Structures are given as structure tokens and as C-alpha cells.
Amino acid sequence: xxxxxxxxxxxxxLMTSGPSTPQRCATPFYLGSLLAAMDCDVKIFFTMEGVRLxxxxxxxxxxxxxxxxxxxxFMQEAKRSGVELIGCKPALPxxxxxxxxxxxxxxxxANAGRLADLIxxxxxxxxx
Amino acid sequence: MECNGCEIRxxxxxxxxxxxxxxxxxxxxxxxxxxxxxQSIAGKILHARVRKPGTKRPANKPIAxxxxxxxxxxxxxxxxxxIVEPNEEIMKDPTLLxxxxxxxFIAVVEPVNGVESALTGMLTGDPACEEFCRRAREEGWECSxxxx
Numbered sequence: 287x288x289x290x291x292x293x294x295x296x297x298x299x300l301m302t303s304g305p306s307t308p309q310r311c312a313t314p315f316y317l318g319s320l321l322a323a324m325d326c327d328v329k330i331f332f333t334m335e336g337v338r339l340x341x342x343x344x345x346x347x348x349x350x351x352x353x354x355x356x357x358x359x360f361m362q363e364a365k366r367s368g369v370e371l372i373g374c375k376p377a378l379p380x381x382x383x384x385x386x387x388x389x390x391x392x393x394x395x396a397n398a399g400r401l402a403d404l405i406x407x408x409x410x411x412x413x414x
Numbered sequence: 415m416e417c418n419g420c421e422i423r424x425x426x427x428x429x430x431x432x433x434x435x436x437x438x439x440x441x442x443x444x445x446x447x448x449x450x451x452x453q454s455i456a457g458k459i460l461h462a463r464v465r466k467p468g469t470k471r472p473a474n475k476p477i478a479x480x481x482x483x484x485x486x487x488x489x490x491x492x493x494x495x496x497i498v499e500p501n502e503e504i505m506k507d508p509t510l511l512x513x514x515x516x517x518x519f520i521a522v523v524e525p526v527n528g529v530e531s532a533l534t535g536m537l538t539g540d541p542a543c544e545e546f547c548r549r550a551r552e553e554g555w556e557c558s559x560x561x562x
Contacts, residue, residue, distance in 0.1 A: 316485075316486045317486070319485075319486045319487040320479055320481065320486040320487065322487075322488075323476050323479040323486070323487050323488035324479060325475065363485060363487060366487070
């Protein structure tokens with residue numbers, strides 16, 4: 287696979303990991319940045335505990351390893367590469383979250399139907 | 415010249431955020447690389463991939479991707495261009511980008527609308543150096559070529 291074959295593919299990351307497993311929380315953004323730089327259309331859909339990464343005050347203090355870069359910085363770099371961040375609306379009440387409590391980098395808060403459409407239409411689906 | 419330990423060369427052209435440099439070549443092409451400041455932010459570069467010769471790249475579509483221990487992403491592109499020659503050396507040894515940022519170019523590109531058009535909006539000469547030093551001071555930019 288090279289750049290030309292990667293171009294314009296829709297890649298969906300289903301992010302279910304959250305602050306309880308910080309070691310799992312940087313790679314999706316790193317890999318997403320790379321794929322977006324290769325001209326893939328990359329969207330990260332946060333559901334289950336993943337939505338906690340979108341809560342203001344959480345990614346700003348969370349690192350994947352001791353002394354490492356904050357998850358929020360990884361997110362901002364992914365956004366600069368063109369990655370879109372989508373929060374799962376039905377998952378928010380389970381963590382007592384309201385859409386207004388999410389970080390500014392979130393592009394969209396969507397229902398499960400949106401995720402279903404993305405899954406059915408994407409070229410690659412990766413779960414973290 | 416240097417500011418806050420970051421080298422900047424007046425004969426080159428720079429984007430407004432000093433991420434990349436470009437050098438005019440006699441045949442109308444541009445040689446493009448990453449600045450000392452950019453390589454310092456990226457840290458030790460572990461992998462570099464440059465687009466193939468003949469690949470068309472519109473402005474804002476990257477000419478290459480880089481991976482370091484703490485960052486992965488695009489090498490920004492400011493010109494509507496065609497890749498003429500990727501630097502094979504940096505794909506074999508990406509740390510050259512850290513060690514010799516102004517010698518280890520990323521690619522030679524041909525601007526689709528000519529060199530003058532491509533360099534419009536880029537900074538060069540003393541004004542580029544003065545602007546770089548001002549931002550380095552105000553924003554605390556620092557550079558290092560230590561890749562240990």
C-alpha cells in the first residue's frame with residue numbers, strides 16, 4: 287500500500303478506550319494523523335468510555351505514559367492533520383455528560399445511526 | 415544566523431509559520447525541506463515517506479509524511495506543484511532531517527503556476543530573519559539537533 291492507494295479512503299476509528307486505560311489513548315490520534323496526512327478521510331467516533339476523553343479537563347491532564355505528551359495535544363495534532371472527532375450522544379448520559387461539557391475540538395455529537403452509516407460506508411474500521 | 419539556538423538562513427524562503435523552507439533552483443524548480451525549528455518540534459524522526467516523482471500535489475496537500483517518537487503527520491505544502499525528485503536519502507536515514515535540516519531536503523518540486531507565484535506570501539532575506547527572531551523570542555521557540 288502506498289500513498290496513491292490510500293488516497294480518499296474513509297477510515298473510521300471506533301474509540302471505546304478511556305481514562306481507565308490511558309496506554310490505549312494516544313495511538314488512535316497518532317495513527318489517525320498519519321492516515322490523514324496520506325489523504326485518507328479519517329473520523330474518530332468516541333463511544334462507551336471513549337466519550338470521557340472528550341470531557342473538558344480530562345484529556346488536558348491525561349498522558350499515555352508517565353512524562354508523555356497530553357492526550358489533548360495528540361488530539362489537536364490529529365485535528366490539524368484533518369482528522370474529525372465525533373462524540374456518541376447515547377453514550378454521554380452513562381458518564382453523566384452533556385454535549386456542552388465537551389472539548390472544543392469535537393466536530394459533531396451524533397446518534398448511533400450516524401455510526402451505523404459510517405461503518406457500512408467506510409473502507410477500513412479500526413477499534414481501540 | 416541563529417535565534418534561541420534555531421538556525422535560519424536568509425537566502426531561503428519560508429512559510430509564515432517557519433515550518434518549511436524553499437530554495438529557488440536555476441531550472442525553475444523549488445527544493446523544499448523542513449526548518450531547524452520544525453525538526454526540533456518533531457523530535458527524532460523515525461520514518462519519512464515522500465510522494466513519488468510525477469505526483470501532483472495541490473497546495474495544502476502534503477508532499478510527505480513523517481513519524482517521530484511523539485508525533486506523526488504531514489509535511490505541509492504551500493504550492494500547487496508536481497514532485498520532481500524525492501530525497502531518497504532521508505527515506506533511508508530520516509535522522510538527517512534532524513541533523514542537517516537545511517542540507518537534507520525533502521523533495522524537489524515544480525510549481526504548476528511558476529516560481530514567482532509559488533513564492534508569493536513566503537518570507538525571505540532579512541525580513542524573514544527578523545520575523546523569525548521576533549517570534550522565537552515572544553513564543554519561546556528553541557531548537558536542538560540532539561537526537562539521542
